[in-house]
Amino acid sequence: MRHVLFAACAALAVLSSAPVLAQSPAAPAPRVQVVDGDIARFWTAYDAVRAESDPARQRDLFQRLYIDQGTPGLAAFMQAKGYTIDTFLDAIRAYPTYWDTVRPRTALAGQALEKLEIHLARLRELYPDLRPAGVYFEVGALRSAGTTQGDKVLIGVEMATGDASVDLSQMPPNLKRFFTTYFASDPLENLDLLAAHEVVHTQQRGERQTLLAQVVYEGVADFVAEKATGRMPKLPYVTYGPANDAAIRTAFRADMNGEDFGGWLYNGVNNPFGTADLGYYVGYIIASRYYDRAPDKAAAIKAMLELDYADQAAVQAFVDASGYLNAGAGSGI
Structure with a gap:
């Protein structure tokens, strides 16, 4: 397993107007541990399976070689x-051509690390209290291409490194549509952006009980x-949202205090707008x-x-301070 440790942030330059404290060493920058050894372990287990x-032997092999x-x-x-x-075994058995064609691309995940280090330095500048994450x-x-749990950023490379070369032919139509759209967003090229997004999540706190809290x-x-x-993901909501802001805002107001995220987040295109994840647009604005x-x-x-x-109440106050959901709010990312 390769463990790569790098500083999350470079030391900030001292402003010329700031006083110099001769015996006050700068606080150490938080560090991010990047671990990629599970990729190789998965493919060892995959080959064995x-x-x-x-089936019983497949389960034993996968348990011992990957999970354990x-x-x-x-x-x-x-x-x-x-x-x-x-x-795992159901997915391996159902879509072998997917796995065989995405396999060489999973080795490319590490190329995002250099850019991610730069982004983490910028995050430290934006938020000096940035906490360490893995x-x-x-x-x-x-x-999932990316999620978090506690202080861990978890990147699913079997999705996050895919592109149009990955064979989707064995998938049902709904999955094929999803992956075709997702791979068109150049996920590998934007893996550093995904990781930065997920690092931000490691800094946030509090369980979200309403749609409004989740989109924020x-x-x-x-x-x-x-x-x-310096950029946004190349996903449909980024362009569709500003072009349809008024209708989105009106529809969102009707749903925002509910607990059902399905029409706005993590939902594919099965919503009245036919565009996935418009809750991200609302929260971003x-x-x-x-x-x-x-x-x-x-x-x-x-x-x-x-x-x-x-x-x-705190979430609502934040939203109110933005002015976005008030009548006559403007639009655009």
């Missing part, structure tokens, strides 16, 4: 996404990641309007990252 026809030897990141990923041995490259079972949670991660990386209105930009970032998403 494919060479074995007995996995990192804490693999255990966290399995817990976060409800993965079991059967989840980034784990995992092979999942096609449920996601939108803040998009907004702060954009500040760190709320965060950006809050930032634009704030006289102290550093304090605005701090407020975003320290917002307690379990406190619905």
Whole structure:
């Protein structure tokens, strides 16, 4: 297993107007541990499973060669996404051409690390209280390209490194549509952006009970990641949202205090707008309007990252301060 440790942030330059404290060493920059050894372990287990026809033997091999030897990141990923041995084995058996064609691409995940280090330095500038996090490259079972659990960023490389060369022919139509759209967004090229988004999530706190809290949670991660990386993901909601802002805002107001995320997040295109994840757009605009209105930009970032998403009154106050959901609010990313 390769463990790569790098500084999350470079030391900030001291402003010429700031006083010099001769005996006050700078606080050490938080570090990010990047672990990728589970990728190789997965493919060892995959080869063993494919060479074995007995289901019980397949389970034993996969358990011993991948799960039992996995990192804490693999255990966290399995817990976060409800993965079991059967989840993995069912996906391996159902889509062998997918796995065979995505395999060489999973080795490319490490190329995002250099850019990620730069982004983390920028995050430290934006938010000096940035806490350490671990980034784990995992092979999942096609449920997530990226998520978090606690201080762990969990990247599913079997999705996050794919492109149009990956064979989707064995998938049902709904999955084929999803992956075709997702791979068109150049996920490998944007893996550093995804990782930055997920690192932001490791800084946030509070369980989200309403749709409003969840979209703000996601939108803040998009907004702060954009500040760190200088770009947004090439996903449909980024362009569709500004062009249809008024209708989106009206529809969102009707749903925002509910607990059903299905029409707005993690939903594919099965919603009235026919565009996935428009809740990210709503949350991003709320965060950006809050930032634009704030006289102290550093304090605005701090407020975003320290917002307690379990406190619905605090979430509502943040949204109100943005002005976005008020009548006559403007549009555009």
